[in-house]
Amino acid sequence: MTSTIDFRSDTVTRPDDVMRQAMAKAEVGDNVLDGDPTIGALEQRAAKVLGMPAALWTPTGTMANLIALSLHLQRGDRFLAPRGSHVITDELGSAAWLAGGMPEPLEHDAGPGRPTPDTLSAAIGIPRGPYYALRTPLLCLENTHNSAGGAITPPEEHAQLVAVAKEAGLTVHLDGARIWHAAVALGIPPAALTVGVDTVSACFSKGLGAPVGSVVAGSREFIERARRMRQMLGGGVRQGGVLAAAGLVALDRIGDLAEAHENATRLAAGFAEHGWEVNTPETNIVQVTAPDLVGRLAWLAELGIQVLPSAGRIRFVLHRDLSAADVEETLLRIKTGG
Numbered sequence: 001m002t003s004t005i006d007f008r009s010d011t012v013t014r015p016d017d018v019m020r021q022a023m024a025k026a027e028v029g030d031n032v033l034d035g036d037p038t039i040g041a042l043e044q045r046a047a048k049v050l051g052m053p054a055a056l057w058t059p060t061g062t063m064a065n066l067i068a069l070s071l072h073l074q075r076g077d078r079f080l081a082p083r084g085s086h087v088i089t090d091e092l093g094s095a096a097w098l099a100g101g102m103p104e105p106l107e108h109d110a111g112p113g114r115p116t117p118d119t120l121s122a123a124i125g126i127p128r129g130p131y132y133a134l135r136t137p138l139l140c141l142e143n144t145h146n147s148a149g150g151a152i153t154p155p156e157e158h159a160q161l162v163a164v165a166k167e168a169g170l171t172v173h174l175d176g177a178r179i180w181h182a183a184v185a186l187g188i189p190p191a192a193l194t195v196g197v198d199t200v201s202a203c204f205s206k207g208l209g210a211p212v213g214s215v216v217a218g219s220r221e222f223i224e225r226a227r228r229m230r231q232m233l234g235g236g237v238r239q240g241g242v243l244a245a246a247g248l249v250a251l252d253r254i255g256d257l258a259e260a261h262e263n264a265t266r267l268a269a270g271f272a273e274h275g276w277e278v279n280t281p282e283t284n285i286v287q288v289t290a291p292d293l294v295g296r297l298a299w300l301a302e303l304g305i306q307v308l309p310s311a312g313r314i315r316f317v318l319h320r321d322l323s324a325a326d327v328e329e330t331l332l333r334i335k336t337g338g
């Protein structure tokens with residue numbers, strides 16, 4: 001039968017030969033005892049790319065977010081995040097169970113993935129109430145916003161949201177798992193999208209081709225606390241340089257994301273021509289709305305097209321292991337299939 005085409009996520013990419021060579025040759029040390037030079041190099045470079053003073057390697061983006069939220073929240077706090085944020089819907093409630101914060105979702109009334117400053121301001125309410133009042137010390141943004149379809153918050157809107165949060169004394173964490181995608185789509189450096197935030201997380205394993213690895217960045221003081229929290233969570237790996245080497249190669253490839261964005265645009269255009277209800281992709285995520293979600297998913301599976309449901313829609317994620325030819329093949333199967 002036909003080969004499968006894998007649109008489930010941009011995490012399905014496999015490291016290529018160049019990346020594997022870099023991993024094989026990585027200089028390593030015990031990163032818990034006295035440091036691994038390649039992890040150190042990646043942390044320094046990631047901090048620079050993200051425009052932050054320091055960074056800490058983590059095995060996953062989920063751990064990076066959990067470290068940040070654990071250090072920003074105390075049990076009984078509330079935090080604000082756009083509805084459908086990964087920290088709310090895709091981390092098994094760890095923001096509440098482990099970091100101790102109750103999430104309050106913000107509506108996307110400025111556009112996909114983006115609350116307006118007024119909505120944020122209203123949600124914050126009166127910052128300092130009496131001892132028995134709910135406290136809201138944290139805003140957690142997400143750029144790009146995954147479940148809103150890889151939606152970008154542009155720098156001006158980001159700045160307005162950060163300003164409202166800061167004015168009210170909130171700390172701001174940015175879940176930038178795909179901050180690279182937003183930066184490439186806007187033609188600006190990733191650091192232009194972290195302005196004013198206290199901490200940011202980002203993934204080397206999303207679209208850039210690394211098999212594993214993320215980072216959380218912030219002040220030096222934050223990173224020293226984060227290092228202890230990572231250890232507590234079981235993330236103190238030893239000769240992790242073999243993994244960090246993949247992250248260094250990944251950072252060389254940020255520009256390549258433009259191709260995945262073009263492929264997403266082409267795929268969405270093809271779906272629209274086919275009469276499907278589809279988003280206008282801003283980055284690498286295409287979302288299709290289907291009246292019979294389960295039926296449509298089963299039909300795609302029969303055609304050898306692998307996808308996942310997300311936020312009540314069907315999500316197609318473009319990535320470096322899918323070519324323009326794969327997009328055309330997908331559209332052909334959909335046109336002639338069934």
Ligand SMILES: *Cc1c(COP(=O)(O)O)cnc(C)c1O
Pocket residue numbers: 059060061062063065086087142144145146175177178203205206214
């Ligand atoms: C994937 C993702 C994460 C978590 O990354 P993992 O490495 O899979 O744990 C966090 N936030 C967003 C927005 C994501 O898309």
